Each structure stands twice: as structure tokens, then as C-alpha cells.
Amino acid sequence: MKIKLIPVFIILLAVLSGCYSEEISETPIWEADAFEHWQNGENGEKLNIGEHEPGAGYICTVCKNKVFNWGDRITVTSFDEYQSPIRATVYGTDGTVLSERTYEYGYDKDGYYTYSKTFENGKLVLEYEYAVTEDGFGYPKKETAYYEDCVFVNEYDENTTPAKFTEYDLAGEIISETEFEYSENSSGNLYCSKETVINYSNSTKTVTEHDETLNIHQIETFSLEGDAPTLISVENHEYEYDGLGRPVYYKETINGEISCEDFIAYSDENSYDGYYDKKIIYNEDRSYTVFDYDESGNLFSETEYSVSENGTVFLSEETTYNGDGSTSVIKRDESGEITFESYKEIFTTGEGALYLGKTTEIYHFTGIKQVHEYNSFGDMISSKSYNFGDELLSTYDYAYEYGKNNLVVYKKELFNGKLSGEFFYEIVPTTEESNFENRLVKTISYEEDGSKFVWEYDENEILIKETHYDAKGNIIG
Ligand SMILES: [Zn+2]
Numbered sequence: 001m002k003i004k005l006i007p008v009f010i011i012l013l014a015v016l017s018g019c020y021s022e023e024i025s026e027t028p029i030w031e032a033d034a035f036e037h038w039q040n041g042e043n044g045e046k047l048n049i050g051e052h053e054p055g056a057g058y059i060c061t062v063c064k065n066k067v068f069n070w071g072d073r074i075t076v077t078s079f080d081e082y083q084s085p086i087r088a089t090v091y092g093t094d095g096t097v098l099s100e101r102t103y104e105y106g107y108d109k110d111g112y113y114t115y116s117k118t119f120e121n122g123k124l125v126l127e128y129e130y131a132v133t134e135d136g137f138g139y140p141k142k143e144t145a146y147y148e149d150c151v152f153v154n155e156y157d158e159n160t161t162p163a164k165f166t167e168y169d170l171a172g173e174i175i176s177e178t179e180f181e182y183s184e185n186s187s188g189n190l191y192c193s194k195e196t197v198i199n200y201s202n203s204t205k206t207v208t209e210h211d212e213t214l215n216i217h218q219i220e221t222f223s224l225e226g227d228a229p230t231l232i233s234v235e236n237h238e239y240e241y242d243g244l245g246r247p248v249y250y251k252e253t254i255n256g257e258i259s260c261e262d263f264i265a266y267s268d269e270n271s272y273d274g275y276y277d278k279k280i281i282y283n284e285d286r287s288y289t290v291f292d293y294d295e296s297g298n299l300f301s302e303t304e305y306s307v308s309e310n311g312t313v314f315l316s317e318e319t320t321y322n323g324d325g326s327t328s329v330i331k332r333d334e335s336g337e338i339t340f341e342s343y344k345e346i347f348t349t350g351e352g353a354l355y356l357g358k359t360t361e362i363y364h365f366t367g368i369k370q371v372h373e374y375n376s377f378g379d380m381i382s383s384k385s386y387n388f389g390d391e392l393l394s395t396y397d398y399a400y401e402y403g404k405n406n407l408v409v410y411k412k413e414l415f416n417g418k419l420s421g422e423f424f425y426e427i428v429p430t431t432e433e434s435n436f437e438n439r440l441v442k443t444i445s446y447e448e449d450g451s452k453f454v455w456e457y458d459e460n461e462i463l464i465k466e467t468h469y470d471a472k473g474n475i476i477g
Pocket of ligand 1: 032036037051052053060061062063064065
């Protein structure tokens with residue numbers, strides 16, 4: 001083969017070139033379909049019809065097409081005199097054409113590609129322009145990919161590293177332009193040290209700088225609205241590494257103000273498998289939140305610091321997550337006094353499933369504690385209020401009957417042990433197929449004076465009828 005290429009390009013072309021035969025096809029040209037080859041006579045008649053005779057590399061020894069049967073489809077590929085594929089047709093197993101890809105190439109006097117084009121069912125989808133380095137290696141200089149709604153152009157330098165990426169809309173207007181710059185690292189290898197993106201849709205330019213490890217260390221954003229670019233923001237990323245070169249600390253600042261800190265730990269001293277030990281997110285008003293993680297990388301506490309009216313930063317809220325899903329939240333005011341506590345407790349069913357069984361909320365301003373208990377269906381079974389001295393103020397108890405899909409069909413409410421309400425539901429299919437929901441149809445409210453109200457609802461759960469009965473069951477309204 002005459003084409004001499006540098007390694008990266010060889011990989012690229014390996015896909016295209018496949019295998020080739022020693023001979024160039026004779027005239028008249030052999031035509032082929034999935035199963036047969038033939039030559040066209042002067043009057044269009046098929047001459048020398050024969051089945052493909054696959055030889056080395058699936059190349060038919062007669063027509064020189066590569067014929068490969070994938071089981072569910074057959075591809076027939078023909079090549080030019082440089083053994084580059086010029087047509088690849090995909091046939092169904094019955095011989096019908098499913099798709100066809102064709103290729104077009106330009107060659108220089110030395111047999112190097114000058115360009116190549118790929119057509120999918122006749123439509124240009126990919127185009128390459130090639131150049132030759134001073135050392136005589138061919139390389140792709142420009143790659144153009146045509147999509148339904150945009151065109152991507154990648155330009156490469158002599159090292160075949162991307163130099164520029166441009167995105168166009170179908171009208172040919174540039175949507176964005178990205179330029180890549182390279183530097184040499186301490187081992188003398190090139191790395192992408194700077195990436196400049198001009199985004200024409202929002203008139204901004206971002207310049208991203210990478211360090212040797214390709215971690216970002218700075219992002220500058222400019223507005224291109226005025227005559228000259230104006231710097232909008234500067235984001236800096238700082239890393240600290242341990243002796244093994246593992247990142248252990250990361251800090252992010254925006255316009256000089258700290259915005260984030262990460263502390264990274266490793267499961268053992270040789271492992272590169274890191275996890276967040278701690279993460280701190282800082283807000284512009286100087287408030288911040290500290291996230292602490294356990295050795296499995298699970299969040300176990302979240303501590304919020306707020307800014308008071310007089311500008312002091314104070315611990316305002318602590319949330320603790322336990323492994324089973326239970327949580328506690330404690331809120332404080334700027335003097336450190338607890339203002340609110342909330343606890344969620346997880347219970348286990350007989351089958352071992354976990355569910356939220358109990359919540360406790362303590363409001364220190366009003367001195368009220370509320371305790372709610374739930375069953376494993378997630379329905380509240382009791383709600384108790386206590387005062388400061390843990391004295392029970394009121395109790396609501398609930399009992400349920402369940403129907404299809406464990407939906408509630410009946411609910412009974414007792415206030416301080418006395419029947420106070422009944423709720424009747426019907427189960428109806430939802431608009432989504434095979435789904436059901438329950439709909440309130442009737443409620444009965446039992447009053448202190450022995451009378452009761454019966455409320456009835458329509459299909460939108462809108463009250464349509466109210467009946468008031470006295471203690472003896474006579475309708476009074
Ligand atoms: Zn053949």
C-alpha cells in the first residue's frame with residue numbers, strides 16, 4: 001500500500017480500508033449484489049453471472065468485493081485501486097438493499113489522500129481534508145460532520161491533536177468556536193492547557209485553563225456584548241495532592257470569594273478510590289453548609305451556618321442522617337438557643353421492610369410537641385400534641401380499611417378516644433391504564449353536641465350535599 005500514515009491516522013483508516021486483493025478488477029467492471037456478481041453487456045444484459053466466491057479476507061476471488069454475512073444482514077464492499085472502500089451496501093438476508101454508504105477520495109501524486117467524503121444513502125455525512133507533514137506523513141487536517149440540524153468542524157494540527165472545533169447551524173452561521181492550546185508537561189508530553197470557547201448565541205467567551213493533570217485551574221468568562229470583551233467572572237480551582245499524587249483537597253473560588261471546598265479521603269493508604277470526607281459550599285452572603293460523609297461515602301450530617309441581621313455567622317441547623325434512613329434536625333437561633341427539633345424514626349415490618357414509623361416535631365417558641373405515627377402503608381395512625389411539661393393535650397387516632405392496590409376505602413378518626421369522623425372512598429381507575437386511585441365520596445363529622453354532619457362529594461371531590469342530623473338522627477339542615 002502506498003499510503004503512509006502516522007499511527008493515530010492508521011487506527012482511523014483501519015476501519016475504512018479492511019482487506020484488499022493484489023489485483024485490480026478487469027474491465028468490464030464486475031457488478032455485485034448480496035449473492036451474485038456479473039458483468040454488464042453492451043445492451044445491459046448480465047453476463048458471466050455467478051455466486052460470490054469468497055477468498056482470503058472475505059474478498060470474492062472473481063468480483064473482488066468483500067462480502068460479509070453478519071447473520072441478519074450482508075455487507076458488500078467494493079474498493080478502488082488504492083484499496084480504499086468506495087461503496088459499502090448493506091443487504092437484508094433476502095437481498096433487499098437496507099442502506100448504502102459511498103466514499104469519494106482525492107489522491108496526490110504520491111498516493112496520499114487529499115480529501116475523502118462519506119455519503120450515507122447519497123447524502124454527504126462526513127468529509128475530511130488531509131495534509132502531509134514535513135516528515136512526509138499524511139494526517140487529517142479538517143473533519144466536517146453533517147448532522148440533521150448542525151455541522152461540526154474539527155481542525156487538527158500536525159500532531160493530529162484537535163486545534164479548533166466549530167459548530168455551525170444549517171444556514172452556515174457559527175454557533176460556537178472552540179480553540180485548543182497545548183503545553184508540554186514535565187515529562188515532555190503535550191497536554192491541552194487552554195480551551196477558548198466563543199459562544200455566539202449568548203455572546204460570551206470562556207477561557208478554561210488546565211493543569212498538567214488536566215484538572216481545570218481557571219475559568220474566565222467574558223461578555224462580548226460591547227466593543228471589547230469584558231471580564232464577567234473568574235473561577236479558580238486549586239488542588240492539593242498527597243505523596244501518591246492523589247487529590248486530597250480542592251478549593252473553588254469565584255471572583256476571589258471561596259465558593260466550595262472538598263476534602264477527599266481514601267479507603268486505604270494505597271487506594272486511588274477516593275470519597276468525599278467533607279464538602280463545604282459557601283454562598284455569596286457568607287452563609288455556608290458543611291456536608292460530612294462516612295467511609296462508604298454516605299452523607300451523615302449536614303450543618304448549616306447562617307448570617308444574622310447584624311452580620312454574625314452562626315450555626316443555624318444540624319441534620320443527622322442515620323444509616324437506616326432515620327434523621328434528626330435541630331435548628332438554632334443566633335444566640336445558640338434551640339428553636340426547633342424534628343426526628344424521623346424508621347420502623348421495620350414483620351417482613352423486614354423499612355418504613356417511616358414516627359415523626360416528632362418540637363416547637364420551642366410555642367412549647368408544643370407533636371408526635372405522629374404511621375403504619376407501613378404510610379398512613380398516619382395517630383397524632384398527639386404535648387405541652388412543655390410533656391403533658392398530653394390532644395390525641396387523634398386513625399383506623400383504616402384497605403381495598404384494591406392497598407388503597408384506603410374507609411378511614412375512622414377518633415379525637416381523644418371518641419369517634420369524631422368517618423371517611424368513605426371509592427376506588428376508581430386513573431387515566432393511566434392499569435392504575436387506580438381512591439376518591440373521597442362521603443365524610444361524617446361527629447360533633448360535641450351529639451349532632452353530625454354528612455358531606456357528600458362528586459367525582460372531582462367537590463362537596464355537593466351537606467346534611468345535618470341531630471343527636472336523635474332527625475334531619476335539621
Ligand atoms: Zn463476487
